[in-house]
Amino acid sequence: MEKIGKYKEWKPDLWRVPSACGLSGFINRDGGLVSGEVIIDSMRVMNERGNGLGGGFAGYGIYPEYADYYAIHIMFESQEGKHACEKLLEDNVVLEKMEEIPKETSERITDPPILWRYFCKPRVEKILECGKSEDDFIVDLVMSINTSVPGSFVFSSGKNMGVFKAVGFAEDVGEFYRLGDYRGHAWIGHTRFPTNTPGWWGGAHPFNILDWSVVHNGEISSYGTNKRYLEMFGYKCTLLTDTEVMAYLFDLLIRKHRLPIEIACAVMAAPFWKDMDSAGEEERRLYESLRAVYGGALVNGPFAVIVGFSRGIIGLNDRIKLRPLVAAEKDEYLYISSEEAAIREICPKPDRVWAPRAGKPVIGMLKDGV
Amino acid sequence: MPDRFLPSEFIVNVDHQRCRRCKRCILNCGFGVFDFQNMTTADSSKCVACHRCVVFCPEEAITITRNPLAFREHASWDVGLRKAIWKQAQSPGMILTGMGNDKPWLNIFDHLLIDACQVTNPSIDPLREPMELRTYLGRKPARLEIEYDSQGKPVLRGAVENNIMINVPIIFSGMSYGSISLNAQRAIAIAAERLGTLMNTGEGGLHEELYPYANHIIVQCASGRFGVHSKYLNAGVAVEIKIGQGAKPGIGGHLPGEKIGREVSGTRMIPQGTDALSPAPHHDIYSIEDLRQLIYALKEATGYKPVSVKIATVHNVAAIASGIARAGADMIYLDGFRGGTGASPAIVRDHVGIPIEIAIAVVDEQLRSEGIRNMVSIIAAGGIRSSADVVKAIALGADAVAIGTAALVAMGCRLCQKCYTGNCSWGIATQRPELTSRLDPDWGAERLVNLVNSWSLEVKEVLGALGINAIESLRGNRDRLRSLGLDPATNEVLGVRPAGM
Numbered sequence: 001m002e003k004i005g006k007y008k009e010w011k012p013d014l015w016r017v018p019s020a021c022g023l024s025g026f027i028n029r030d031g032g033l034v035s036g037e038v039i040i041d042s043m044r045v046m047n048e049r050g051n052g053l054g055g056g057f058a059g060y061g062i063y064p065e066y067a068d069y070y071a072i073h074i075m076f077e078s079q080e081g082k083h084a085c086e087k088l089l090e091d092n093v094v095l096e097k098m099e100e101i102p103k104e105t106s107e108r109i110t111d112p113p114i115l116w117r118y119f120c121k122p123r124v125e126k127i128l129e130c131g132k133s134e135d136d137f138i139v140d141l142v143m144s145i146n147t148s149v150p151g152s153f154v155f156s157s158g159k160n161m162g163v164f165k166a167v168g169f170a171e172d173v174g175e176f177y178r179l180g181d182y183r184g185h186a187w188i189g190h191t192r193f194p195t196n197t198p199g200w201w202g203g204a205h206p207f208n209i210l211d212w213s214v215v216h217n218g219e220i221s222s223y224g225t226n227k228r229y230l231e232m233f234g235y236k237c238t239l240l241t242d243t244e245v246m247a248y249l250f251d252l253l254i255r256k257h258r259l260p261i262e263i264a265c266a267v268m269a270a271p272f273w274k275d276m277d278s279a280g281e282e283e284r285r286l287y288e289s290l291r292a293v294y295g296g297a298l299v300n301g302p303f304a305v306i307v308g309f310s311r312g313i314i315g316l317n318d319r320i321k322l323r324p325l326v327a328a329e330k331d332e333y334l335y336i337s338s339e340e341a342a343i344r345e346i347c348p349k350p351d352r353v354w355a356p357r358a359g360k361p362v363i364g365m366l367k368d369g370v
Numbered sequence: 371m372p373d374r375f376l377p378s379e380f381i382v383n384v385d386h387q388r389c390r391r392c393k394r395c396i397l398n399c400g401f402g403v404f405d406f407q408n409m410t411t412a413d414s415s416k417c418v419a420c421h422r423c424v425v426f427c428p429e430e431a432i433t434i435t436r437n438p439l440a441f442r443e444h445a446s447w448d449v450g451l452r453k454a455i456w457k458q459a460q461s462p463g464m465i466l467t468g469m470g471n472d473k474p475w476l477n478i479f480d481h482l483l484i485d486a487c488q489v490t491n492p493s494i495d496p497l498r499e500p501m502e503l504r505t506y507l508g509r510k511p512a513r514l515e516i517e518y519d520s521q522g523k524p525v526l527r528g529a530v531e532n533n534i535m536i537n538v539p540i541i542f543s544g545m546s547y548g549s550i551s552l553n554a555q556r557a558i559a560i561a562a563e564r565l566g567t568l569m570n571t572g573e574g575g576l577h578e579e580l581y582p583y584a585n586h587i588i589v590q591c592a593s594g595r596f597g598v599h600s601k602y603l604n605a606g607v608a609v610e611i612k613i614g615q616g617a618k619p620g621i622g623g624h625l626p627g628e629k630i631g632r633e634v635s636g637t638r639m640i641p642q643g644t645d646a647l648s649p650a651p652h653h654d655i656y657s658i659e660d661l662r663q664l665i666y667a668l669k670e671a672t673g674y675k676p677v678s679v680k681i682a683t684v685h686n687v688a689a690i691a692s693g694i695a696r697a698g699a700d701m702i703y704l705d706g707f708r709g710g711t712g713a714s715p716a717i718v719r720d721h722v723g724i725p726i727e728i729a730i731a732v733v734d735e736q737l738r739s740e741g742i743r744n745m746v747s748i749i750a751a752g753g754i755r756s757s758a759d760v761v762k763a764i765a766l767g768a769d770a771v772a773i774g775t776a777a778l779v780a781m782g783c784r785l786c787q788k789c790y791t792g793n794c795s796w797g798i799a800t801q802r803p804e805l806t807s808r809l810d811p812d813w814g815a816e817r818l819v820n821l822v823n824s825w826s827l828e829v830k831e832v833l834g835a836l837g838i839n840a841i842e843s844l845r846g847n848r849d850r851l852r853s854l855g856l857d858p859a860t861n862e863v864l865g866v867r868p869a870g871m
Binding site for chain 2: 221222224228231232233257258262272273285288289290292294296298300301302320322
């Protein structure tokens, strides 16, 4: 497993990989729990959108017995890497439980790395020492492992949620990780069609930081701008794909800068000036300020994303809708997908199906009190 | 020894078969090349190849050629070097010149290639989709605070103060009244207003007539303080402290007394006929904390309008820029070593400073690494020759670019590099009334508007090819540039990978 550091260490065969993809996700807004089998079924009908070189899932509410602990999923290339990484973990966090991530042997998922998960909390003395919030501390720890511990990669770091991803078709990845054994109130899934392949598990979606997970279909033409903007706030883009900047942008805008979700979406898929100029003075001033300040966070180029986080899921298209995204509702369920077929596969008779407009987010939140 | 120890640079030839003896060439030449004795005669030794006569000859009877006179080739002793020695041996002094560095230094812009979309990412058609170039100049907070009011409407807590909105990321650079004519400044002011962008007074004050263009003017405060008074400081949308100029880093300026006529004298607030000498440093700025004092003095004097600090790009430009940002500036105007001038010693123009491409890259990176990039806008100038340069400068990290030479060329300038003589036949770099009157401000403005609109179209076309529909997604997007033929160290400084990687 190679690491990409600063541009000084560029490897020509390991630079950013453009890819096209299929996405699906849903949430039960009442908090009702659903088996991971359901999201696998939804993804199964979209194999045409992948080529077997990457698939993955994120489930929310799946670790209720460890809900207060950060669930850190890590892939290791070797036992030595694992030892080095565990040493770093022990120095920084209190480990409540550590175990191998359960998996099925599969003919179609080959050559897996060592896959472990760690339920933990930051060490109190470390938090006091650095003066940061627990979340920021975990972000730093993840960045530090991913950039400086050879052969170790954190691919999930939220609470009461987990990311499961691999090289393979989505349904095979889901079965490999035995997702049928988990129950969650929200799931998102992804199948990938990279146009060349480093054959690396870390490159599959979802991309995650804390409880933010992003599945993404598109290619970010503003990647260089977004990456350098995020670097100003301490994020390090290491995962060989432009999608991770989406995850970090959501984390920065919503968690760190506390922007409302709709506003964060209006930063990433900004309305056009021509529409703002004719809006009311207050609205115009708001969006003018947003673009002046957050121009580096405007995401340009074709994208459809589904973002999962502890309280809900968000679907968002780029400002001129260059990739498909469909939404549907049925009772307490909100579905978002690249294709209506993927929704109807798991919800044959939705109450409502619609195509979200360019740049307008579809948001499904857990109800208050859930 | 004959007077003409130096051979003429150009040979002026008048085709007497075609010449109808209208004498337009005599009227048009600011350098006194032509005379008339039964027929049109030309003194080639005075010709600077500005083409004014060629353009205005109704019979196309005039041709100008380079003097083909052979010199013994010598790889070390370029003919230019020999001529410089002859000039200085004849009359002692520095060799003066005008416009920007004309030496064949490596031009980095010409070694950068722009990306485009194919298959995996659709390009965007600028004829069918909006393409946004609007840019905000000034200090911005690192973040905004937004809350919902009782009706669930998002409300901004605090706003972005004192930013200047420009419709295109191209402004006009500082060229003073004195170095250029009032008509040239008028043309630029009219164009800035029509384009929704900015002009810059340069260090010569602001003529009363241009006060109506206040919303499109940056007023400059330079080391000579010419024409600086409180009404002037408040006459624009921003104030610029000029520390240095790309064409002459580290040295002052000298506008000879002959150019200080009644109008220039009134505008600059100096006696008619006296030399206008700008000191090399500001004598109230000997260190960064002094700069801070002037920045805040100007802010106090103007009700906190944004303050720009203009510096020539010198070796330590990144650290200097960081200091300027922390000293309270809202904009940093970087003037590269190809920047133009009305007059500069050739040694300084041609050998001092570093290229703007490098300066943009290192300043942008330095400010980002310190997490203070939002505190200032970077305006890049000194060597912006085309819309391709605009795209590359912004991709390297500039917020906007400024054009000076390109604007003058649009108004007729032929880069003859004789601005310091005050004889500009195009009515641009002169104060001679018979010459300045020939530059019609409306004609000049139209050409400037055409130029900037053309470049805007080209920038939009390239953005569309890049799959980008807002200029902010190009800003600092070095990922969409590749270099060709640059050495690894330069690539690293630029933060640009070589083509193929």
